[in-house]
Amino acid sequence: MEPLLWRVLPLLTILVSFIVFFYLQDSYRAQLFPLIKLPGDKCSLLPHRHFWISSKRIVTPKGILSGSVEIKEGKIVSVVEGYSKQGKSVQQEVIDYGDAVVMPGLIDVHVHLDEPGRTDWEGFDTGTRAAAAGGITTVVDMPLNNHPTTVSKETLKLKLEAAENKIYVDVGFWGGLVPENALNTSILEGLLSAGVLGVKSFMCPSGIDDFPMTTIDHIKEGLSVLAKYRRPLLVHSEIQLDSENHLELNDNVDPQAYLTYLSTRPPSWEEAAIKELVGVTKDTRIGGPLEGAHVHIVHLSDSSASLDLIKEAKSRGDSISVETCPHYLAFSSEEIPNGDTRFKCSPPIRDASNKEKLWEAVLEGHIDLLSSDHSPTVPELKLLEEGDFLRAWGGISSLQFDLPVTWSYGKKYGVTLEQLSLLWSQKPATFAGLESKGAIAVGNHADIVVWQPELEFELNDDYPVFLKHPSLSAYMGRRLSGKVLDTFVRGNLVFKDGKHAPAACGVPILAK
Ligand SMILES: NC(=O)NC(NC(N)=O)C(=O)[O-]
Numbered sequence: 032m033e034p035l036l037w038r039v040l041p042l043l044t045i046l047v048s049f050i051v052f053f054y055l056q057d058s059y060r061a062q063l064f065p066l067i068k069l070p071g072d073k074c075s076l077l078p079h080r081h082f083w084i085s086s087k088r089i090v091t092p093k094g095i096l097s098g099s100v101e102i103k104e105g106k107i108v109s110v111v112e113g114y115s116k117q118g119k120s121v122q123q124e125v126i127d128y129g130d131a132v133v134m135p136g137l138i139d140v141h142v143h144l145d146e147p148g149r150t151d152w153e154g155f156d157t158g159t160r161a162a163a164a165g166g167i168t169t170v171v172d173m174p175l176n177n178h179p180t181t182v183s184k185e186t187l188k189l190k191l192e193a194a195e196n197k198i199y200v201d202v203g204f205w206g207g208l209v210p211e212n213a214l215n216t217s218i219l220e221g222l223l224s225a226g227v228l229g230v231k232s233f234m235c236p237s238g239i240d241d242f243p244m245t246t247i248d249h250i251k252e253g254l255s256v257l258a259k260y261r262r263p264l265l266v267h268s269e270i271q272l273d274s275e276n277h278l279e280l281n282d283n284v285d286p287q288a289y290l291t292y293l294s295t296r297p298p299s300w301e302e303a304a305i306k307e308l309v310g311v312t313k314d315t316r317i318g319g320p321l322e323g324a325h326v327h328i329v330h331l332s333d334s335s336a337s338l339d340l341i342k343e344a345k346s347r348g349d350s351i352s353v354e355t356c357p358h359y360l361a362f363s364s365e366e367i368p369n370g371d372t373r374f375k376c377s378p379p380i381r382d383a384s385n386k387e388k389l390w391e392a393v394l395e396g397h398i399d400l401l402s403s404d405h406s407p408t409v410p411e412l413k414l415l416e417e418g419d420f421l422r423a424w425g426g427i428s429s430l431q432f433d434l435p436v437t438w439s440y441g442k443k444y445g446v447t448l449e450q451l452s453l454l455w456s457q458k459p460a461t462f463a464g465l466e467s468k469g470a471i472a473v474g475n476h477a478d479i480v481v482w483q484p485e486l487e488f489e490l491n492d493d494y495p496v497f498l499k500h501p502s503l504s505a506y507m508g509r510r511l512s513g514k515v516l517d518t519f520v521r522g523n524l525v526f527k528d529g530k531h532a533p534a535a536c537g538v539p540i541l542a543k
């Protein structure tokens with residue numbers, strides 16, 4: 032009897048410890064066996080792969096509910112109504128956020144990350160850290176101002192190589208439509224086959240030498256290729272009307288006055304471009320020769336005639352959509368200080384009544400989605416000292432503040448949490464073809480922002496801003512409400528209380 036027991040005992044011990052090991056949940060395992068590295072350890076500030084988050088305000092496509100979201104291996108596996116009903120067994124980790132809002136992470140489809148080639152302007156590392164800190168879980172990168180621009184499969188490859196191990200959130204890529212690839216469909220097809228989510232073009236000079244503008248004829252060529260791939264064309268919709276661009280040549284104007292710059296880019300430029308575009312989008316209707324193609328107007332500023340043209344085209348059944356940006360909703364030309372070139376962008380920020388109408392259009396659903404158009408440069412090119420609006424680089428620096436800005440300025444117009452989530456997550460996901468993103472729903476990626484809408488903060492020098500050049504942002508010095516607490520990307524806690532996860536585990540998103 033005794034010899035047999037001695038032989039079986041070691042085996043039994045091993046068996047029992049295996050059972051105990053696998054029975055215990057991740058959290059306990061991590062605590063009990065700190066030397067065992069869980070996969071993806073450094074990607075997350077949490078050791079768990081299976082956990083619950085609960086809150087009294089979870090924004091879902093079915094409304095705001097009080098309950099819990101179960102996350103397993105990066106995905107949302109259940110959404111349970113009834114606060115504190117989560118976590119069937121005690122071993123499961125539950126993060127209780129109380130009345131902080133749990134919302135789908137923001138998807139910012141218009142971001143200039145500028146890498147490779149202009150990492151002194153922004154970059155994958157700084158840009159995506161700023162995104163994570165702002166509750167933005169996916170960004171779609173613009174094909175300029177990186178150098179070279181993303182206009183072929185070869186230049187997309189350079190983007191992908193540059194992004195490796197540097198992205199803290201998921202990143203998709205827009206390609207560029209330029210005369211060269213519009214007139215040579217094999218280059219354009221190569222770029223689309225390599226995985227860009229769609230392409231972007233300018234109807235006026237872009238300010239970047241290797242990103243020349245396209246005419247409406249180039250755009251038509253491009254759309255016939257895009258129709259096959261069912262991917263969108265994004266257009267910077269301004270056409271330079273020379274007759275109205277006389278001010279720049281006039282010596283008597285004051286280049287430090289914002290109104291000088293404003294009058295060089297009137298709403299008629301936007302209207303002229305959109306008029307040409309809606310002349311083409313009629314063919315995108317079902318049964319039309321360009322069925323499958325889609326035109327998206329980026330950064331709309333003019334809320335009058337230009338918006339009316341888009342509304343008409345939509346009501347005819349054209350495949351067209353439009354975005355606007357936080358700066359057009361937060362600021363108005365009247366309040367831009369003399370020489371403060373942080374506010375320079377194109378199309379320009381217009382007057383207060385334009386802003387009011389833009390908010391109206393956002394809340395009535397005529398504007399499909401919001402994006403930052405985060406487009407920084409180096410402080411020297413912003414000419415902050417000289418304050419010359421005509422010569423300064425145009426572009427707003429804002430990525431990290433998407434959520435608090437639109438919430439802070441939108442509250443007085445009555446914007447709701449559900450509307451924010453539609454405009455910043457659900458609609459952008461559909462637009463960019465991101466199937467498993469954009470909503471807190473079973474099966475989706477666990478891309479989540481946790482934030483406190485009532486919490487106010489001041490964007491002062493002590494505030495942790497992760498943009499490469501915080502001083503370029505026109506939001507610095509403002510008091511905002513809506514503080515981002517935690518950000519999850521595919522279940523990884525990538526940002527918490529001002530701190531990022533040690534490793535950059537964002538994933539490049541390529542269209543198939
Ligand atoms: N080259 C740019 O980044 N341009 C950007 N500049 C702005 N918006 O002022 C843009 O999106 O047009």
Ligand SMILES: [Zn+2]
Pocket residue numbers: 267329330377
């Ligand atoms: Zn643009």
Ligand SMILES: [Zn+2]
Pocket residue numbers: 141143173404405406
């Ligand atoms: Zn842009």
